[in-house]
Amino acid sequence: MAVLSGLGLAAIATTALAQTAEAPKGWKTTAQLGATLTRGNTDTTTVTAGLNTERKWTRDELAFGAGVTYGQDHGTVNASSATGFGQYNHLFTDRFYVYGRVDALHDDIASIAYRVTIGPGAGYYVLKNDKFTLSGEVGPGFVVEKLFGEDESTYATIRFGEKFTWQINKNAKLWQTFDYQPRVDDWAEYVMNAEIGVATKLTEHLDLRVIAQDTYRSRPATERKENDFKLIAGVGYTF
Numbered sequence: 001m002a003v004l005s006g007l008g009l010a011a012i013a014t015t016a017l018a019q020t021a022e023a024p025k026g027w028k029t030t031a032q033l034g035a036t037l038t039r040g041n042t043d044t045t046t047v048t049a050g051l052n053t054e055r056k057w058t059r060d061e062l063a064f065g066a067g068v069t070y071g072q073d074h075g076t077v078n079a080s081s082a083t084g085f086g087q088y089n090h091l092f093t094d095r096f097y098v099y100g101r102v103d104a105l106h107d108d109i110a111s112i113a114y115r116v117t118i119g120p121g122a123g124y125y126v127l128k129n130d131k132f133t134l135s136g137e138v139g140p141g142f143v144v145e146k147l148f149g150e151d152e153s154t155y156a157t158i159r160f161g162e163k164f165t166w167q168i169n170k171n172a173k174l175w176q177t178f179d180y181q182p183r184v185d186d187w188a189e190y191v192m193n194a195e196i197g198v199a200t201k202l203t204e205h206l207d208l209r210v211i212a213q214d215t216y217r218s219r220p221a222t223e224r225k226e227n228d229f230k231l232i233a234g235v236g237y238t239f
Contacts, residue, residue, distance in 0.1 A: 029053040032209070034234020036069060038079060040227050041109045046071025046079040048232055061089040061097075069230070081107040095125040099137065101159075110228065111148040111221035117141050117181070119159055130167065137161035141181060147221040156184040171201040192216045199236060207236045 032050040050067035064086045071079035084104045091097040103117040121139015128135075141157040159181050166174045175197055182190035197211035211232040220226050 027053055027055045028238065030236050030238045032067075032234055032236045034209070034211075034232040036071075036079075036230050036232045038069075038071075038231075039229045040225050048230070048234070059091045061087075061091070063087050077108070079109060081105070081109065089123065095128060097123050097125075099123055099139070101139075110217075110224055113146040113148055115143065115145040117143050117157070117159075119157075121159060121161075123161075132167075133163070133165045135163050137163075140184075143181075143183075149222065157181045158184060172198065174198045189219050191218075197232075205238050207238070209234060209236050 030052050032048075032052075034048050036046045036048045038046060046069055048067065048069045050065065052063070052065040054061065054063040056062075064084075066084040067082070069079050069081045071077070082105075085102060087099055087101040089097045089099045098120065099122070100120050101118070103115075105112060105115040119139050119141030121137050123135050123137035126134045126136065138158070138160050141159045142154070143157055144152065144154050146152040159179065161180075162178045164176045168174060175195075177193075177195045179193040180190065181192075192215070194214045195211060197209055199207040199209040201207045209232075211230075211234075213230040213232065215228045217226055
């Protein structure tokens with residue numbers, strides 16, 4: 001699985017790096033550390049850490065992200081997960097683009113050994129200015145997944161995605177994302193991910209942020225709940 005996801009990410013990165021001659025704007029990276037209140041498969045306070053980075057060219061956009069959650073309760077691990085993604089966009093106009101994306105997930109508590117999704121798609125910026133961005137994405141996907149105690153499964157999905165950002169003022173920003181992936185041969189089986197967050201600057205590089213994340217899986221692993229919710233309060237450092 002590491003080879004599969006690695007090849008996908010390498011393909012995305014190689015294509016984007018070929019565009020370095022196009023007026024690069026530099027990498028923008030944010031590291032985040034926070035405390036998390038979880039409800040669902042876990043019910044405790046844990047620690048989260050994440051790193052997101054992006055770079056934009058005239059007609060190309062590249063983004064990577066990774067995050068981990070870990071917690072213990074009376075010496076027993078009750079939260080242990082890791083996520084990662086990579087996405088490359090090529091814009092044909094200022095608003096229309098095609099993309100390639102890789103997502104990966106491991107979650108001990110939800111009994112997910114691994115879930116890797118790879119797929120292309122198309123997107124469109126409904127809003128795109130200094131204050132607001134709003135985009136929608138759609139495309140096919142291929143999932144390789146293994147739940148604890150079960151055999152590996154592979155299947156096709158359709159991904160519907162939406163992203164919104166609002167630069168409230170020079171010191172405050174709000175963002176929201178939604179992702180819905182039904183299984184092509186059984187639409188009753190699907191995964192939904194949603195996030196909303198707000199960040200307020202303390203200094204040029206440091207901010208305070210509150211983020212709510214929710215994942216709903218219509219058919220979870222045996223004896224696991226469908227929904228996992230996280231409320232994260234923490235700090236971010238952008239460089």
